[in-house]
Amino acid sequence: MKIDYRKREIKSIDLLPLINVVFLLILFVLIAGRPTTDHPKAVQVAASAQETDYSAGRLAVNLHADNSFSVKSRDGLTIGEVKAAIEETGLADSGAMVTLIADRDATAEALLDFRKAMAQMGIGEIRLKTKYEAPVSGGGR
């Protein structure tokens, strides 16, 4: 039995399709994605069917699912500590808009405490950050 031991020529893999696909992926990410905002990863915001584009206020306060607040990487704050943190920023009585990034599982109790505290401090407007979810057509409550 004669075995052919001739060296087979190794053909190089054509890399052009790979490069094309990766470029297409980059294009997709560039078009479909938006630069990451200051959104905290631990907060799952509520879904809303309103298409009002989000614009961040001068200060963002996070409300977590356990009803604790966080402001500027300071976690586990009570509403009193949030008020102190906002006073430090000098936003009180300026009529500025504050964004509340609230977890969808947080309760109205914390939301209302925040609302009341901001009204007492003279904060002009509170906007709640939500994520867009198109309404399901044909469905009802």
Place this chain on the structure above:
Amino acid sequence: MIQAARAARWLDKMQLERPNRKPAFMGLTPLIDMIFLLLLFFLLGSDFIRFTQSQLAPPRGTGGDDGMSQVVIIALAANGNVQWNGATLTHDGLSRKAGDAVARDAEQLFVVMPEGKAAVQTIVSLLDQLQSAGAKQVTLEQDIFDIDLSDF
């Protein structure tokens, strides 16, 4: 003659022997590395969620119109049930009544008073429903006495 022979030899020497070089293969690995790095950068640096916003409290001191309609108070229970000025309503009924109220007065003020244990998602869904019915003036309050009408 001799000079001609010399010249011929000199010309022969000048013909440099050049081996047939294969065209050099351009290395694609650094290019692919860079493209993958770009891809990773954009993937990690992008959000694919479209964020929106709802108004919890309007800008202060934007209203105070003397001719404004009577305030509508909507109580929201933790389980999502709603009451319109104390009367229980279905969500369809709420949309209809809110639409009627806005048709009568475009600046109709709605005060949403959620129960303490109501989840944020339940409140947002109600705010959505009111905004879909055309409501522009919606505020969230804990107590009826907290309402500052000069804000509307």
